[in-house]
Amino acid sequence: MTSLFEYAPAPESRSIVDIAPSYGLFIDGEFVDGTGEPFKTVNPATEEVLSQVSAGSDADVDRAVAAARRAFTRVWGPMRPADRGKYLFRIARLMQERSREFAVLESLDNGKPIRESRDVDVPLAAAHFFYHAGWADKLDHAGLGPGPRPLGVAGQVIPWNFPLLMLAWKVAPALATGNTVVLKPAETTPLTALLFAEICQQADLPPGVVNIVTGAGDTGRAVVEHDDVDKVAFTGSTEVGRSIARAVAGTRKSLTLELGGKAANIVFDDAPIDQAVEGIVQGIFFNQGHVCCAGSRLLVQESVHDEVIASLQRRISTLRVGDPLDKNTDLGAINSAEQLARIHELSDIGEAEGAQRWQPDCVLPDRGFWFPPTIFTQVSPAHRIARDEVFGPVLSVLTFRTPDEAVAKANNTTYGLSAGIWSEKGSRILKIANQLRAGVVWANTFNKFDPTSPFGGYKQSGYGREGGRHGLTGYLKGATHS
Amino acid sequence: MTHVLDPGALSDDTRVLTAPTPPYDDVTRSDSAFRTFLHGLPGVDQVGAESRVAVLGTRSIKTTSKAWAIDTAISMVDLTTLEGADTPGKVRSLAAKARRPDPSDPACPHVAAVCVYGDLAGVAREALGDSGIHVAAVATAFPSGRASRAVKIADVEDAVANGADEIDMVIDRGAFLTGRYLDVYEEIVAVKEACGDAHLKVILETGELVTLDNVRRASWIAMLAGGDFIKTSTGKVNPAATLPVSLVMLEAVRDFRAATGRQVGFKPAGGIRTTKDAIKHLVLINETVGPDWLDPAWFRFGASSLLNDLLQQRQKLRTGHYSGPDYVSVD
DSSP: OOEEEEEEEEBBOOGGGGOOOOEEEEEEEEOOSSSSOOEEEEETTEEEEEEEOOOOOOOHHHHHHHHHHHHHHIITTTTTTTHHHHHHHHHHHHHHTHHHHHHHHHHHHHHHHHHHIIIHHHHHHHHHHHHHHHHTGGGGSSOOOOSSSEHHHHHHHHOOSSSHHHHHHHHHHHHHHHOOOEEEETTOOOHHHHHHHHHHHHHOOOSSSSOOOOOSSHHHHHHHHHTTOOOOEESSOOOHHHHHEEEEEEEEOEEEOOOOOOOOEEEEEOOOOHHHHHHHHHHHHHGGGGOTTTTEEEEEEEHHHHHHHHHHHHHHHHHOOOOTTTTOOOOOOOOHHHHHHHHHHHHHHHHHTOOOEEEEOOOOOSSSOOOOOOEEEETTTTTTGSOOOOOOSEEEEESSSSHHHHHHHHOSSSSSSSSEEEEEEEHHHHHHHHOOOSSSEEEESSOOTTEEEEEEEEOOEEOOOBBBHHHHGGGGGOOOOO | OOEEEEEEEGGGTTTOOOOOOOTTTTSSHHHHHHHHHHHHHHOOOHHHHHHHHHHHHHHOOHHHHHHHHHHHHTTTEEEEEOTTOOOOHHHHHHHHHHHHHHTTOSOOOOOOOOEEEEGGHHHHHHHHTTSSSEEEOSSSSTTTOOSOOOHHHHHHHHHHTTSEEEEEOOOOOOHHHOHHHHHHHHHHHHHHHHTTEEEEEEEOOOOHHHSHHHHHHHHHHHHHHOSSSEEOOOOSSSOOOOHHHHHHHHHHHHHHHHHEEEEEEEEEESOSSHHHHHHHHHHHHHHOEEEEGOSTTTOOEEEEEEHHHHHHHHHHHHHHOOOGGGGGGOO
């Protein structure tokens, strides 16, 4: 590309948000120092240290669970449901008021482009609180059986790819249904959860209703395995999910898991090609591909393969990779050195297995963790890049000849979180969608989320649903779905 | 009406036409062949097109890039007056503004063309002299296009004789909407011939075609028939140049060049009133068809009030403060 129309840097101001040099844990309505070994959180785009954060020890987790139990028994559980709703509405409004702070902080700590944190993550997080606030006093009429009751204390562990949004997916339904929570944010992205703790204070949420315990895997394990936790909710890798399922097995705890994915994005020859290309890009490069439901396997009908790939390469060449705080950035930084290493490893395996790697000319920053947008063609269903979740901006392209073959290949995965169908023929879309073993199927779009729509997976993508009426059942006793 | 499956369709093969550019030289051999071709173009998903332009609309164009964009946009304006009340005096005053949009700043670029009705093309020609600014004239029973072929051709010949370098014609939307695609095509071919050396811009009037699928088909008809530019609207029908329509037409000129090697220009017209709208269009070009179209030879804005907004924004960038409408000339 020539440089005829260069966009001057348009960075969002960092000074909008104050980052403290160190943070404690949020327990019983107060920030307190943790007793574990503190850790540093860095900006993945520059490797600059943003802050030092307390790690929760077993004793800290114990205090947090005790606070949550107290709040559940004395305040939040007995509270009039309409009043619980008021608190949630207040939190939602405060999140909107402070949305710029949240967006900048999320982009700094996670590496995602400000366009996405500003236009997707933060508005959706607020929308989840608004949506669930509305349910708080209507649970008797949700069609979940008579008088559904809260479970008690929920222990929740969330990932680093959508730190604030995953918090909202977990906290909003738990509180709306009358539970209290102990939440463990991801080790590399704790900052927006701690800003959310400030919002809880600002909203006068009763102490102990929300507790946030930062830390790494050990802290998460302490939350999940704590005896006084009634409900465990986890979003993250299938590997960790499996160990949680093992730890919870045989206890009274109820469990929901939202794990990995290897979604098929199926493009038929009668698809609206330009919009399909846009959807493929949105499917795999949204949030650097750090998306459990990313459309990481493109299944394209052989008769339009060359046309689609040529179009896709032209489009990918226009993606703007760089400073996450620049409003014109499309693709930000990879969240951690560890994740970057995994993406490199799987890409190298892809090449070694005989797939064809293509990357556009793009200059990556010198510091920080970066990976260019990548597509692999000539991928066979037996290749590891067609089977393993890369969790990065790497697309594997496979082909099919008939609708049956498309369905067979799409379902040939150990996961089953999401899928996409591109066709101008409505009857085909409905038929194929019914045959796909995936929790979410998008038609002529991809990676669209809404609090009213249940989200969750088949097979090793986990169990339980989040969002919508279905999502409420995971936090209610005796809820029978009709 | 004929259809690809209609056995009578083949008997229609009697027309003599200028064949389009290879590899499409056989698609206009019959009504049914042409229909099959046009309906075989990939569909456009309206929701997807809208969300694409919405994302591009968030591009933040600041400082040096904004200054470049404003000057480039000014140089791409077809400064337009298309009123029943137009007079030679009005056209002369518009021509003066076209030559020197900002009297206080000689560094301000001039516009690309002045666009008038055919009878006033001579006045515009004389007033613009050797400035290098083109005279564009609307013709073919603009804006409705409801007249016989002979009248339309006479309209074009008259405008060219009056000194127009560019002819902005309207397609026969009635014929298009009843599926007589070959009639639409033939008429454009005939008008192109009547244009002689003048450049032909083909107005689709997308507000009357309504669907994006129609916009894509009409774009292809105009390009296959030899149009030098495809243009969204007359400015007399709402909606006019919306961003999704512009996106689809830009994709059409991009795909047409990729297939035939011939580059066709694009002109959105009507409804583009602010610098922000203009910059959104430049971003759209930059990120869909690329910089080859970022040139007045290949891209124009059909507009009247846009120029003053561009000038005010330009003054703001230059002086650091906003002036008011009295600091730019009324047209």
